[in-house]
Amino acid sequence: MVGIVGYGSYLPRYRIKVEEIAKQWGRNAEAVKRGLLLKEKTVPGMDEDTITISVEAGKNALRRAQIDPTEIGALYIGSESHPYAVKPSGTVVAEALGIVPDVHIADYEFACKAGTEAMFVAYSLVKAEQMKYAMAIGSDTSQGAPGDALEFSASAGGSAFIFGKENTVADVIETHSYTTDTPDFWRREGAFYPLHGGRFTGAPAYFKHILGAGEAILKKSGLRASDFTYAIFHMPNGKFPLSVGKKLGFKKEQLEPGWVVPLMGNTYSGSSPTGFSATLDVAQPGNLVLLVSFGSGAGSDAFVFKVTEKINEVRDRAEKVKDLLENGRIYLDYGQYAKFRGKIIMNE
């Protein structure tokens, strides 16, 4: 059966707390924390971007899979912060991971669901027997305009998954995608920061698409919420995934291991994939896991995974998400954060 043979994540060490951003813009930190259920977020170092994050996540996936990288036939990276407008991130990442030259490369962009898009295509190519292995990465150094509500959540990180047929740690049982034209959040060519439709990003966008994909995949697979040990829903803030999970019949305990947003923030294309990676870090053989992403524009990809016996063998070969979230954190003040994120205009 086709599934994941190796997975891995990477998060930068830098952090900024909600209080620090709220202080800068005269906002009430406690109200923001209560409203969005966020405490802090990851910040990329000045020498980190989608490419470097993807390489580190990819290395961790290879450590777990223990396969020859040259056997990977495709590498797909989903992100809305690819460093080049023209030159795929995947070319650098494949070179760094030793996957080149006999490999198909493409970069994906679909707001916060570009990572699961990459996963869907990688899975499909292995299932179609076009290649032995395919790697998919969701990674971002998310943008949010200064002073916008997004600035409290937009963070950096990513996760990588290698799909194959043998020695899988989690098999793909079912998939479903749900997409409409919904202008809830966008960034025009050349614009530095994205714009969004405020409350329009909720019911007609996030909730409609996750519920659409979630209900469809439950029906297709003949499963109920209670059949799953864990579920992960895209995490633009702390509140939305808990709320959409409840609407689909899931309890908070099922969401807990993958609900990494209070300490990580929203890593956009890396959000639900990293929640899934954190869930694999604790899942046991036989567990069913539901993953539903959401990307503005808008769409959702849903996957049902069944965890195999192999998980206990590979889990400790690389850093777990909990360790990446909690160890070695370096806190920034707003001035340092503005410098790190290139928000200060400098001379050439």
Added chain:
Amino acid sequence: MPSPRYHREIPQRYRLEAAKCKECGRMSFPPRRVCSNCGAREFEMTKLSDHGKILTYTTIRVAPKDFENQVPYNVAIVESENGVRVTTQVVDCKPEDLEIGKRVKFVFRKLYSEGHTGIICYGYKAVLI
């Protein structure tokens, strides 16, 4: 850095590829055409371990133009587990965190960008473990 030179150095900068002399076994990093130990010209490609330790270090406070916004930053000579010595930045830490003998691992980072429109140069740096 001109694009052709950057491109030539990708194997060593991205994947820590080194040359091991087929005659005497001496590792060269970056790879060389002639062994500095025995003068042989045949090598096999190998990779440096991604772990090592700090042999010595310094902190740069007056930097070249492309690195001015990073000061103060650390540069160390790191000995990889295969015994090869590499000069590298040690990032994600303060100058006072560094000590001779501390263990590090190599990570993949941006080295610098050629302005806002040129190529982005990537390669290895080290972080404390």
